[in-house]
Amino acid sequence: MQGDAMGRRVTCREPDGLAEVLRREAAGERPMFSEALHGRILRRLPATPVAAGVIQPAESRGQQAGRSAWWQAILAAAATVLAVVVTAIDWDESEPAGSQLLPVAIEAGDRAAGSEVAAQGDAAAAAELGIDGVPTFDDLEAGVREGVSTLAATLLDVPEWRMLADFDAAGFLGADQAP
Amino acid sequence: MAVDSQRDDVMLARRAAGGCVASFSELARRYQVPVVHYVRQLAGRGRADADDVVQDAFFRAWRHIADYDSRFAFSTWLFTIARRTWLNQARAARRRRVRESAVAVAEAIAGGAAAAAIATEQATRLWQVARAELSEREFTGLWMRYVEDKPVAEIALVLNKPVATVKVILFRARRRLEPFVRDLAGWSE
Numbered sequence: 001m002q003g004d005a006m007g008r009r010v011t012c013r014e015p016d017g018l019a020e021v022l023r024r025e026a027a028g029e030r031p032m033f034s035e036a037l038h039g040r041i042l043r044r045l046p047a048t049p050v051a052a053g054v055i056q057p058a059e060s061r062g063q064q065a066g067r068s069a070w071w072q073a074i075l076a077a078a079a080t081v082l083a084v085v086v087t088a089i090d091w092d093e094s095e096p097a098g099s100q101l102l103p104v105a106i107e108a109g110d111r112a113a114g115s116e117v118a119a120q121g122d123a124a125a126a127a128e129l130g131i132d133g134v135p136t137f138d139d140l141e142a143g144v145r146e147g148v149s150t151l152a153a154t155l156l157d158v159p160e161w162r163m164l165a166d167f168d169a170a171g172f173l174g175a176d177q178a179p
Numbered sequence: 180m181a182v183d184s185q186r187d188d189v190m191l192a193r194r195a196a197g198g199c200v201a202s203f204s205e206l207a208r209r210y211q212v213p214v215v216h217y218v219r220q221l222a223g224r225g226r227a228d229a230d231d232v233v234q235d236a237f238f239r240a241w242r243h244i245a246d247y248d249s250r251f252a253f254s255t256w257l258f259t260i261a262r263r264t265w266l267n268q269a270r271a272a273r274r275r276r277v278r279e280s281a282v283a284v285a286e287a288i289a290g291g292a293a294a295a296a297i298a299t300e301q302a303t304r305l306w307q308v309a310r311a312e313l314s315e316r317e318f319t320g321l322w323m324r325y326v327e328d329k330p331v332a333e334i335a336l337v338l339n340k341p342v343a344t345v346k347v348i349l350f351r352a353r354r355r356l357e358p359f360v361r362d363l364a365g366w367s368e
Contacts, residue, residue: 018353021360022325025305031215033208037230041207041237045200 188253196245203244207237210254214261217322221265223310232268236261255333262319262337308359309352316340317352324349 188209194202214236219229240260247256310318316338323329323337335345 018357018360019325021305022321026216026220026322026326029216029220029304029306031212031219033212034215034230037215037233038204038207038211040230041211041234042200042204044234044238045203045241 185252189249192244192247192249192253195241196247203241206240206253210257211237213254213327214257216326217258217319218261218265220306220310220322221262221315221318223307232265233261235268236264239264251333251336252329254327255329255336258323258327258329259337259339266315305356305360309356312355312359313352317348317355320345320348321352321356 188206191202191206195206211233215229215233218232218236222229222232236257240257243260247253306322309321313321320334320338323334324331329337331342331345331349334349335342338345338348340348
């Protein structure tokens with residue numbers, strides 16, 4: 001097994017000379033230009049109109065970045081408008097303005113809803129409030145834990161993932177260096 | 180030099196999109212050899228079959244040249260069309276074989292056996308070994324990488340796969356081909 005200077009396994013490094021051999025082998029079988037084939041290609045063209053469409057112009061990186069920034073600005077504005085609309089629709093004119101912003105109005109003498117949940121766990125709070133038909137945070141957390149365990153077990157069962165674990169990320173990411 | 184050539188290709192493609200046959204003819208002249216080279220190796224069949232695929236690929240390129248995205252090399256777009264044309268024809272051939280009568284199937288099997296014998300005889304060259312050992316996707320990835328010198332991002336376009344997937348494809352292809360390369364090239368560890 002080959003290793004790098006740090007002694008780590010490097011299994012995805014391009015073997016020395018591979019590119020050269022592959023290029024040489026391909027060059028040995030490179031065909032010659034064929035006027036006959038060229039003629040056959042051209043004979044079909046004039047009878048067939050070019051399909052309608054527009055060639056997209058080449059864009060510089062600056063143009064692409066500018067377009068990206070433009071879209072981000074539009075999305076941010078849309079999100080702001082959406083938030084304002086949702087707030088406005090949800091507003092109940094019969095209630096004092098401040099109470100709309102709090103899930104439970106806290107008045108003198110009342111127990112704070114938050115402290116109740118913290119003390120008893122949300123399952124108990126949900127039962128007390130009569131909303132036991134709705135999944136609690138405990139249920140959701142258990143579900144997420146189960147899902148993660150299942151996913152991990154599944155990945156370990158897939159041979160290709162086991163194979164992927166055989167090589168290191170640094171060598172893998174270096175695979176796109178220009179030949 | 181390559182950048183100038185690419186700009187030139189884009190200019191010719193624009194003219195071709197306007198209906199200029201001469202511009203498309205120039206593009207076809209420039210890229211006939213690399214496309215024929217790729218398709219013949221990919222098909223691994225008779226020269227006539229491969230040339231039919233090439234002819235069809237150029238015809239499709241002409242029909243849809245207005246859809247060419249000039250941010251990428253014209254050759255990348257052409258290779259993408261050639262690969263898809265070959266895949267379509269290979270699938271159609273497979274469907275035809277399934278529909279054929281028992282006698283015809285028997286004949287096809289006999290023909291296949293002969294072709295396999297010929298292929299075994301010819302499989303002394305590395306790319307023929309590659310075609311036999313690798314999937315079409317792995318073969319095309321390697322070909323674009325080492326014969327056409329395409330960057331991974333453009334190979335991703337040809338294969339219609341994300342860049343990360345292309346890296347995995349190249350990695351696996353190289354690993355599978357390495358023992359054969361070692362034998363053919365007489366490498367030592």
